[in-house]
Amino acid sequence: MDVDLVIALAGNANVGKSSIFNQLTGLGQIIGNWPGKTVEKAEGMLLHHGKHIKVIDLPGIYSLSTYSQEEIVSRDFIALEHPDVVVNVVDATALERNLFFTLQLLEMNTPLVIGLNLVDVAKKKGITINEKKLQKILHTPVVPTIATKGIGVHEIVDKALEQTSRPPPEKNHAIHYGPEIETRIEKLERALTGVSIGYPLRWTAIKLLEQDSEIVSKVSEKHPDAIVAAKILASEISQIHKEPCATVIASERYAVAVRIVKEAQTIKESEKPSLTERFDAFSMHGIYGYALMFVIMLSILMFMSLFGGWLSETIQDLFESIKPGMSGFWGELLWNGGVVGFYATLSIALGFILPFYLILGFLEDSGYLPKIAYLMDRPCHTIGLHGKACMPLLLALGCNVPACVGCRIMETKRDRFIAIFLSTLVPCSARTVVILGLVGVYLGFQWALLLYVFDFALIFLIGRALNRFLPGMSVGIIMEMPPYRLPSGTVVIKQAWNRFKPFLLAALPLIVLGSIIIETMRLTGVLALVSDALSPVTVTWLGLPAFTGFLFIFGILRKEAALVLLMSAAGTTDIRSVMSPVQMIVFALVIMIYVPCIATIAALIRETGWKRAGFITFVEIGLAIFIGGFTFRILTVIM
Amino acid sequence: MPQEHIEEYLEAIYDIAGKKGTAKTTEIADRLKNAPASVTEVFQRLKMKGFVRYEPHKGVSLTTKGYKAALKMKRKHRLLEVFLDKMLHLPQEYIHEQACKMEHTLTDETETALCKTLKGPAQCPHGSPIPPCNLDVKNCQECLAEQTTSLEKREKDIIAITSLKHGEKAKIAFVRGGGGVMQRLCDLGLTNGTEISLLRAAPLHGPVEICVRGCKLVIGRGIAEKIFVQKT
Numbered sequence: 119m120d121v122d123l124v125i126a127l128a129g130n131a132n133v134g135k136s137s138i139f140n141q142l143t144g145l146g147q148i149i150g151n152w153p154g155k156t157v158e159k160a161e162g163m164l165l166h167h168g169k170h171i172k173v174i175d176l177p178g179i180y181s182l183s184t185y186s187q188e189e190i191v192s193r194d195f196i197a198l199e200h201p202d203v204v205v206n207v208v209d210a211t212a213l214e215r216n217l218f219f220t221l222q223l224l225e226m227n228t229p230l231v232i233g234l235n236l237v238d239v240a241k242k243k244g245i246t247i248n249e250k251k252l253q254k255i256l257h258t259p260v261v262p263t264i265a266t267k268g269i270g271v272h273e274i275v276d277k278a279l280e281q282t283s284r285p286p287p288e289k290n291h292a293i294h295y296g297p298e299i300e301t302r303i304e305k306l307e308r309a310l311t312g313v314s315i316g317y318p319l320r321w322t323a324i325k326l327l328e329q330d331s332e333i334v335s336k337v338s339e340k341h342p343d344a345i346v347a348a349k350i351l352a353s354e355i356s357q358i359h360k361e362p363c364a365t366v367i368a369s370e371r372y373a374v375a376v377r378i379v380k381e382a383q384t385i386k387e388s389e390k391p392s393l394t395e396r397f398d399a400f401s402m403h404g405i406y407g408y409a410l411m412f413v414i415m416l417s418i419l420m421f422m423s424l425f426g427g428w429l430s431e432t433i434q435d436l437f438e439s440i441k442p443g444m445s446g447f448w449g450e451l452l453w454n455g456g457v458v459g460f461y462a463t464l465s466i467a468l469g470f471i472l473p474f475y476l477i478l479g480f481l482e483d484s485g486y487l488p489k490i491a492y493l494m495d496r497p498c499h500t501i502g503l504h505g506k507a508c509m510p511l512l513l514a515l516g517c518n519v520p521a522c523v524g525c526r527i528m529e530t531k532r533d534r535f536i537a538i539f540l541s542t543l544v545p546c547s548a549r550t551v552v553i554l555g556l557v558g559v560y561l562g563f564q565w566a567l568l569l570y571v572f573d574f575a576l577i578f579l580i581g582r583a584l585n586r587f588l589p590g591m592s593v594g595i596i597m598e599m600p601p602y603r604l605p606s607g608t609v610v611i612k613q614a615w616n617r618f619k620p621f622l623l624a625a626l627p628l629i630v631l632g633s634i635i636i637e638t639m640r641l642t643g644v645l646a647l648v649s650d651a652l653s654p655v656t657v658t659w660l661g662l663p664a665f666t667g668f669l670f671i672f673g674i675l676r677k678e679a680a681l682v683l684l685m686s687a688a689g690t691t692d693i694r695s696v697m698s699p700v701q702m703i704v705f706a707l708v709i710m711i712y713v714p715c716i717a718t719i720a721a722l723i724r725e726t727g728w729k730r731a732g733f734i735t736f737v738e739i740g741l742a743i744f745i746g747g748f749t750f751r752i753l754t755v756i757m
Numbered sequence: 758m759p760q761e762h763i764e765e766y767l768e769a770i771y772d773i774a775g776k777k778g779t780a781k782t783t784e785i786a787d788r789l790k791n792a793p794a795s796v797t798e799v800f801q802r803l804k805m806k807g808f809v810r811y812e813p814h815k816g817v818s819l820t821t822k823g824y825k826a827a828l829k830m831k832r833k834h835r836l837l838e839v840f841l842d843k844m845l846h847l848p849q850e851y852i853h854e855q856a857c858k859m860e861h862t863l864t865d866e867t868e869t870a871l872c873k874t875l876k877g878p879a880q881c882p883h884g885s886p887i888p889p890c891n892l893d894v895k896n897c898q899e900c901l902a903e904q905t906t907s908l909e910k911r912e913k914d915i916i917a918i919t920s921l922k923h924g925e926k927a928k929i930a931f932v933r934g935g936g937g938v939m940q941r942l943c944d945l946g947l948t949n950g951t952e953i954s955l956l957r958a959a960p961l962h963g964p965v966e967i968c969v970r971g972c973k974l975v976i977g978r979g980i981a982e983k984i985f986v987q988k989t
Contacts, residue, residue, distance in 0.1 A: 180941075180944050180945060181944035183940055183941075185937060185940075185941045185944075211971070212972045214946065215970050218944065218946065361896065361949065362939075364940055364943070365896070365940070365948065368944060368948055369948040369949060369950075372946060372951075372970075402957055402966070404959065404960040488975070492959060492963075493959065493963075495964040495975070495977060496959055496960075496962060496963035505975070529937075593938060594976075594979045595975055595976065595980075596938070596975070596977070597974070597975045598945075598972060598974055598975075599973040599974065
């Protein structure tokens with residue numbers, strides 16, 4: 119398809135870029151009220167007045183002097199891929215900080231449209247912004263928007279189209295530094311003439327004065343003299359101000375932002391603390407905050423256990439009650455393999471996975487996740503991480519794959535590796551299915567809870583070990599705290615559906631197929647052969663029934679499949695008749711710890727490389743077998 | 758009374774009483790292994806010199822003057838500890854006592870030179886924060902780049918963000934350390950002179966939440982201890 123125009127959405131974290139992207143393209147980028155959920159750029163198409171427009175959603179970025187990996191994605195796209203128009207999404211409730219980035223974009227001479235988002239929230243806070251004035255000061259079109267309701271998003275595209283038909287501005291006068299800096303910028307510009315590294319001259323000069331490492335290395339290839347000149351000029355500036363040149367320039371940009379805000383914005387201060395502020399004080403309190411977090415986590419688990427158990431039993435009973443009298447090879451194959459596989463998958467999907475995604479979406483959208491990052495920052499330090507890591511780790515409760523990718527919000531390689539390793543140990547919804555659906559249903563909630571506690575203790579211990587043996591230490595958290603928001607029902611449902619759809623499309627057919635294969639193998643006696651080959655580990659060491667061997671192998675594909683296939687392999691849905699309580703616990707425990715599923719391994723390879731992915735996988739297989747065997751021996755004595 | 762004696766007392770009161778609280782005579786006596794009677798006598802003298810507030814049976818607390826003097830000693834002590842550990846590689850159990858003896862003879866010029874040679878450390882080998890110097894600089898880079906020790910002394914009193922009370926407002930005065938973290942703080946609006954307020958701090962040396970330019974930021978304790986402010 120021909121693309122007429124490329125527009126990129128850029129701006130600070132958590133200002134609503136992904137919401138605007140979803141409104142424009144109709145796609146389902148994951149959105150939520152916490153900084154750092156978008157770590158990769160996303161693309162979508164839009165047909166607007168007969169034009170094919172490619173829309174790019176970029177991760178949040180605070181400054182072109184980047185700090186974490188996802189910011190580099192944004193900066194490189196804006197600076198090097200030259201989108202036709204950059205739509206700078208700006209949070210109207212925090213104009214000053216947002217303009218800091220806008221001013222940097224203007225310095226780059228990027229064709230720009232400003233989407234002034236969250237104007238409704240700003241209004242509630244008593245903030246009014248005169249967008250006409252803002253437009254005039256910045257010489258850039260400003261469109262007020264309410265992204266969640268789709269207000270103003272198409273006007274942005276109209277303005278973007280207008281921008282492309284206009285010649286790019288020769289020079290933007292929005293930002294002027296003090297004379298002592300301006301003269302030095304000019305000097306450096308003169309020294310740089312004739313050198314082209316793809317960026318505007320003035321911007322390159324400013325970045326050189328800031329000693330931006332990437333720009334310095336790019337220019338030094340072609341023009342080493344300019345680097346020396348920049349160093350001298352920068353040290354002159356820092357001597358005048360008694361501050362490094364980069365912070366002088368940042369301060370000046372902020373001074374400009376303050377002036378603009380003063381002109382374009384009026385605030386009516388409200389005296390009494392708002393409801394969200396009072397809720398902040400409670401949920402971030404030194405005692406109540408932790409108590410609340412504990413209660414929330416425990417009640418999610420309890421609800422899931424009760425509801426999931428009840429629903430999956432109801433679905434099973436429903437199907438068993440309509441079971442026609444089938445017998446013989448084909449009859450058993452069709453029923454045990456196909457139908458049981460189908461309804462067992464359906465019951466775990468509707469009973470456990472969908473409700474969890476709804477709850478997760480609710481938590482994400484409410485803005486509670488960053489509060490957990492705040493509360494857990496101190497505990498995280500004992501495992502070599504900082505509080506931000508809690509957000510991908512919580513995401514891992516749904517699925518480990520996006521969690522591994524989400525660990526890009528960690529600033530250093532070391533932090534990222536630890537966070538990724540630990541997130542593969544977090545019981546995802548598939549493992550929750552096995553824990554709650556097997557141990558929870560047959561042995562009671564307390565045993566399932568014990569498994570969770572054990573898993574979190576294991577995560578803690580491995581974190582400690584990694585922290586001990588990996589050189590370096592965590593840089594510490596610097597994170598924006600978004601305000602609470604009442605989650606929108608449609609957004610939560612849509613989000614849950616977007617996450618659930620791949621499960622229905624990929625897992626359901628796979629598991630049904632798997633259970634038909636297993637049933638065939640069971641009926642033909644092949645299953646016994648495979649199981650015998652694995653029996654030294656499964657039977658002798660772990661004390662499990664022989665037929666579980668094959669499940670562990672199939673479980674690499676989908677972990678929730680292990681439970682469904684357990685029923686197929688056992689030839690009954692009443693697990694109690696084929697497994698003792700100890701065996702159920704050991705089985706769930708091993709499933710919980712051993713090797714991440716194939717999709718997670720693929721994500722690990724992509725994020726950390728073959729070596730580290732292999733390391734994580736083998737450590738987890740070893741741990742699972744080791745711990746499983748010991749648990750079996752200990753539990754047989756005490757139970 | 759010798760200067761060394763005074764300084765040891767101020768340090769002991771600082772350690773036991775903390776910033777705002779008071780220390781009991783018996784606690785100080787235990788700490789310095791002196792008889793309570795002679796401790797009381799020293800308190801009276803310190804009071805006359807304006808270093809402490811002291812009332813019999815109520816305990817002793819530092820005045821602003823005493824607090825500053827105690828901080829100065831703490832700074833010298835901890836800098837010396839870093840020096841003995843990092844440069845001379847002396848055993849951990851030895852350095853505290855040695856630093857205790859050396860701190861009293863260390864001049865301010867030597868202190869500054871020591872800090873520069875050690876590249877402006879933030880913590881002593883035992884993990885306690887080193888109080889900032891009282892030179893008129895905005896950050897460590899500037900001082901490290903300076904060839905001489907001719908920097909003027911700072912007029913104003915500065916404290917770490919973590920020492921603010923909840924809800925208290927202050928202006929950014931000095932950011933210790935450098936590199937990526939400092940640039941990021943700057944980019945997020947924590948430039949010199951910016952007004953901030955401390956919203957809350959998590960227990961057990963957890964992170965702090967501050968309000969800057971209308972936004973709320975969570976900053977880890979390790980970083981927050983390096984951001985110094987002047988109360989407004």
